[in-house]
Amino acid sequence: MFWWGTHMGGWGYALMAFSTVVFWALVITAIVVGIRAVRHVRTTPTPPERSAPEQLLAERYARGEIDDDEYRRRLDTLTARTRSDLPG
Incomplete structure (x- = not known):
């Protein structure tokens, strides 16, 4: 059909x-x-936030990229700059 x-x-x-x-x-x-x-x-994922300068310096020191004297000198420079940036 x-x-x-x-x-x-x-x-x-x-x-x-x-x-x-x-x-x-x-x-x-x-x-x-x-x-x-x-x-x-x-x-x-979002890109990771940048670490604080002291943290980056400590990581470089831990990897052996900089020696003890340079680490202390740069750390003193960073802390002096941080203190001068504070108001008062």
């Missing part, structure tokens, strides 16, 4: 079923990708 004339045949039904499955697969994939993109934007 449906295999002749202007009605859709067996291949038409198969194509319609296949295209419906593909359509819903694309919709679900788009939703999943959108959710992951939003989560990625919210969970992207």
